[in-house]
Every structure is written in C-alpha cells, then in structure tokens.
Amino acid sequence: DARVTQTPRDKVTEMGQEVTMRCxxxxxxxxxxxxxxxxxxxxxxxxxFRNRAPLDDSGMPKDRFSAxxxxxxxxxxxxxxxxxxxxAVYFCxxxxxxxxxxxxxxxxxxxxx
Amino acid sequence: RKEVEQxxxxxxxxxxxxxxFNCTYSNSASQSFFWYRQDxxxxxxxxxxxxxxxxEDGRFTAQLNRASQYxxxxxxxxxxxxxxxxxxxxxxxxxxxxxxFGAGTRLFVKx
Numbered sequence: 557d558a559r560v561t562q563t564p565r566d567k568v569t570e571m572g573q574e575v576t577m578r579c580x581x582x583x584x585x586x587x588x589x590x591x592x593x594x595x596x597x598x599x600x601x602x603x604x605f606r607n608r609a610p611l612d613d614s615g616m617p618k619d620r621f622s623a624x625x626x627x628x629x630x631x632x633x634x635x636x637x638x639x640x641x642x643x644a645v646y647f648c649x650x651x652x653x654x655x656x657x658x659x660x661x662x663x664x665x666x667x668x669x
Numbered sequence: 670r671k672e673v674e675q676x677x678x679x680x681x682x683x684x685x686x687x688x689x690f691n692c693t694y695s696n697s698a699s700q701s702f703f704w705y706r707q708d709x710x711x712x713x714x715x716x717x718x719x720x721x722x723x724x725e726d727g728r729f730t731a732q733l734n735r736a737s738q739y740x741x742x743x744x745x746x747x748x749x750x751x752x753x754x755x756x757x758x759x760x761x762x763x764x765x766x767x768x769x770f771g772a773g774t775r776l777f778v779k780x
Binding site: 587589591598599601604606611612632646647649651653656657659660661662663 | 699703709711712714715718735756760766767769770771772773
C-alpha cells in the first residue's frame, strides 16, 4: 500500500531548539499539506504545496515556522526556535488535486519542554 | 467564526443505536465535502465523500444541504468499533485545492 511517510514519529526537545519534520508524500501526488492537531484547536492547516510550489501558508506562524519542498519526494516543516506551545501532532498529507481525497501520514508527535 | 464547525460531543450511545453528526461550513462556494474517521493516536482516514444527492455506504449515510451549508453523517446500528472521532472536511474552493477540517466529534459506543 502506498502511504505518506513522516519522520520523526516522536520528538521531545527543549525550548529554543530547532525541530525539523520530514514527509515523503505518496508517489505521484502533486499536493502536500502540513496540519497541526491539538486538543484545543483541532486540525489546523499550516501550509500546502502544489507541484512543489507553496500555495498558502497563512496558517503558519511566520516568525518561527518554515515549510519547503526541496523536491517532489520530500517536504519539510521546520520550527526555529521551538516553544512549549508548539507541542502538538504534526500531520503531513498528500493528494491529487483532481481527486480531492487526501491521505495522511502517521504524524510527528512533538513535545517541547 | 471558524470555516468548518462541528459539535465536539462526546456522543455516548449504546450498541445498535442510530447517531447523527452535523457539520456547518461558512464558504458557500465550497465544492467538495468529506467525512474522515480518526482513531485514538492515529491519523485521520477517509470514511466517505459526500455527494450532492447524498450517498450511503453500508451503515453510513452522508448528506449535503447547500442551502443551509451543512453536511451530516448518520450511523445506523452502531458498533463498538465505531468509537472514534469523526472529522468533517471541506474544500472551500478559494482558488486552490485546500482542505479544511472541523475539530471533530467524539463518539463512544458502549455495550
């Protein structure tokens, strides 16, 4: 089964450290999303790309977060410096714009202490 | 106001009950609608798409009401295994393929 792959699965880090999360979308999918999920806010869209170009990152705190797609098989989400309020599950998802259905990775569980 | 809103629940129902969830969306130009299921500490997975005429998949029925801007999910004869969080998702069609999720509704089915 084709699936979205995310690393790391779990990350505990100290406040102020840089965190980089990586995602390999399903081969052939041209749209990649980054979501953040917390109990309080639910599933929030941080950024998304189509054909590697960023289309919308309005949901992302610009001062510390950055998202890129260096190539079609890799998307990254970076937090620098990290803060305790960044503790959440970060999901990457991919899809085909024509099909609309999106498929999620297993998530990166981030704890900032 | 959030773009997609759901009653967070939780809904506690006995096995065999029928339960319904609603989800409202704010953008009247929205084109695509979905229900996802999320189990504890897992990723969301597509349960079903929602079509304009309504659609059914076994015990699950999804409906769309464009006039009132809501979608619904009906689960009949609920099973213990239906216990999960149900997330509605909407493509608001703001010129791109962008999927916005509701916060989810927790369902507990008890024996």
